[in-house]
Amino acid sequence: MSKPTRLSAEKRRESIIAAALPLFAYHGFNGTTTKQIAEKAGISEALLYRHFPSKEHLFADIQGYLCQATHRFSEIIKTLEPSTSTLVNSIHFLISVIFDEEHPGEPGSPTDPHVYICRLLAQSLLEDGHFARTFWQAHIDLWTEKWEACVHASVAAGDMIENEVSPVMRFWFTHHIAMSLRLIHLPEKPAVDYGFTHAEIQQQAVLFALRGFGLKEAAIKAHYNAAMLQMFNEALFGPS
Amino acid sequence: MSKPTRLSAEKRRESIIAAALPLFAYHGFNGTTTKQIAEKAGISEALLYRHFPSKEHLFADIQGYLCQATHRFSEIIKTLEPSTSTLVNSIHFLISVIFDEEHPGEPGSPTDPHVYICRLLAQSLLEDGHFARTFWQAHIDLWTEKWEACVHASVAAGDMIENEVSPVMRFWFTHHIAMSLRLIHLPEKPAVDYGFTHAEIQQQAVLFALRGFGLKEAAIKAHYNAAMLQMFNEALFGPS
DNA sequence: ATTATCTATAGATCTATAGATAATGC
DNA sequence: ATTATCTATAGATCTATAGATAATGC
Numbered sequence: 238m239s240k241p242t243r244l245s246a247e248k249r250r251e252s253i254i255a256a257a258l259p260l261f262a263y264h265g266f267n268g269t270t271t272k273q274i275a276e277k278a279g280i281s282e283a284l285l286y287r288h289f290p291s292k293e294h295l296f297a298d299i300q301g302y303l304c305q306a307t308h309r310f311s312e313i314i315k316t317l318e319p320s321t322s323t324l325v326n327s328i329h330f331l332i333s334v335i336f337d338e339e340h341p342g343e344p345g346s347p348t349d350p351h352v353y354i355c356r357l358l359a360q361s362l363l364e365d366g367h368f369a370r371t372f373w374q375a376h377i378d379l380w381t382e383k384w385e386a387c388v389h390a391s392v393a394a395g396d397m398i399e400n401e402v403s404p405v406m407r408f409w410f411t412h413h414i415a416m417s418l419r420l421i422h423l424p425e426k427p428a429v430d431y432g433f434t435h436a437e438i439q440q441q442a443v444l445f446a447l448r449g450f451g452l453k454e455a456a457i458k459a460h461y462n463a464a465m466l467q468m469f470n471e472a473l474f475g476p477s
Numbered sequence: 478m479s480k481p482t483r484l485s486a487e488k489r490r491e492s493i494i495a496a497a498l499p500l501f502a503y504h505g506f507n508g509t510t511t512k513q514i515a516e517k518a519g520i521s522e523a524l525l526y527r528h529f530p531s532k533e534h535l536f537a538d539i540q541g542y543l544c545q546a547t548h549r550f551s552e553i554i555k556t557l558e559p560s561t562s563t564l565v566n567s568i569h570f571l572i573s574v575i576f577d578e579e580h581p582g583e584p585g586s587p588t589d590p591h592v593y594i595c596r597l598l599a600q601s602l603l604e605d606g607h608f609a610r611t612f613w614q615a616h617i618d619l620w621t622e623k624w625e626a627c628v629h630a631s632v633a634a635g636d637m638i639e640n641e642v643s644p645v646m647r648f649w650f651t652h653h654i655a656m657s658l659r660l661i662h663l664p665e666k667p668a669v670d671y672g673f674t675h676a677e678i679q680q681q682a683v684l685f686a687l688r689g690f691g692l693k694e695a696a697i698k699a700h701y702n703a704a705m706l707q708m709f710n711e712a713l714f715g716p717s
Numbered sequence: 718a719t720t721a722t723c724t725a726t727a728g729a730t731c732t733a734t735a736g737a738t739a740a741t742g743c
Numbered sequence: 744a745t746t747a748t749c750t751a752t753a754g755a756t757c758t759a760t761a762g763a764t765a766a767t768g769c
Contacts, residue, residue, distance in 0.1 A: 424606025
């Protein structure tokens with residue numbers, strides 16, 4: 238503790254960011270002190286200020302770092318053929334990705350950054366919204382084109398009722414349901430007691446969204462199999 | 478300014494709460510100083526502490542004050558007969574109430590407290606969620622019973638496809654769409670550019686929700702007339 | 718020789734209180 | 744006599760910097 242390993246500038250920067258991210262996410266910009274960050278990173282406050290000119294800069298750098306979209310899915314998406322099936326799977330996937338994030342054991346444990354991102358997004362919406370705007374622009378643009386194609390394909394296949402709601406808006410509404418669910422589950426004790434398990438809520442959200450899109454009942458029955466998708470997910474990401 | 482009117486304890490308390498609410502809403506608990514509150518209320522910090530033992534207490538009292546549900550609608554709701562029509566109107570109304578709140582001119586202008594409530598709810602979700610839980614419990618319990626009745630009536634009338642999603646959950650999903658829309662429009666520049674006007678977004682959200690509920694196309698066409706409801710709203714609440 | 722790191726501290730706030738003063742109501 | 748209000752300030756933080764020291768790499 239009093240003998241911190243000496244790191245290269247780059248590594249130290251990263252270690253400070255890694256220490257600061259959970260603190261900012263859980264306590265907000267104003268609720269986090271440079272002292273806390275330094276302590277968590279195992280360094281002095283002075284060193285923090287050698288790497289970042291100010292607390293604001295550190296915060297901005299963290300946000301910038303998170304905006305570098307994971308284009309990991311980008312190529313997978315391109316390979317998917319536009320169809321009802323792809324649409325259904327995508328809706329399920331979208332809701333899962335946003336709503337499924339497991340709670341980190343202790344605040345600050347090395348979990349995937351999604352929990353932190355959701356908190357920072359909400360914080361951003363309470364401020365000028367700049368981070369949220371940039372983040373969504375970077376990430377969502379990858380999807381919309383394929384989604385629109387899926388809607389058209391689904392209508393053409395007779396699986397979906399043609400309707401006046403813009404395909405992109407339907408996508409956003411689905412996203413928004415998942416986002417609110419996530420926000421409500423941010424506190425240790427969820428802010429709403431729905432009376433259903435996490436899996437049930439998720440499944441019902443997907444069904445609501447599928448109907449919201451205008452999918453016909455027969456198509457839902459044919460293409461949406463929650464249990465199967467659950468297994469699919471577990472195979473991909475490991476059991477929850 | 479330097480000659481503040483002398484108020485009764487009760488009136489002064491209220492004036493402090495009125496001054497503090499917008500500040501807390503816009504800058505958060507940590508982002509608001511007792512000095513700012515005192516200045517806005519036109520009093521000294523010392524007086525603030527005569528009325529509230531601490532900043533935390535003031536904040537808690539504000540939240541408590543906001544949780545006293547406006548039971549204004551409570552009686553109206555009781556009179557509504559469960560029907561497809563009532564369901565459609567309620568969905569429209571729910572989304573309007575949450576999403577429609579106009580932006581206050583300057584932060585702190587005496588607007589209706591809804592804008593502030595939304596911000597405080599979001600802040601609460603980033604903390605322990607206690608305020609959000611209490612607020613929703615107080616307000617939403619009024620609705621659910623009637624809503625379930627509407628869903629059953631609608632199914633019975635042949636307007637809605639019976640489906641496995643819990644009626645209450647369908648209500649929450651609708652609420653959640655509106656809440657996310659509101660959150661995204663909290664910043665002066667909305668965090669998402671949907672490419673539609675406010676009215677268009679709202680109308681599409683209602684249609685998405687109606688379909689999400691399982692309403693049949695014929696029933697939607699028969700009962701949902703956005704333009705008419707808009708006029709209805711304006712007659713009730715004045716033109717926006 | 719350069720780079721990473723620390724200790725110590727200045728200067729600015731921020732919450733909260735002590736103690737004094739002015740206005741009201743009986 | 745009571746109640747509302749103020750000025751002044753203590754004590755605790757909090758951000759950021761100055762200046763010194765220890766480790767690395769050529």
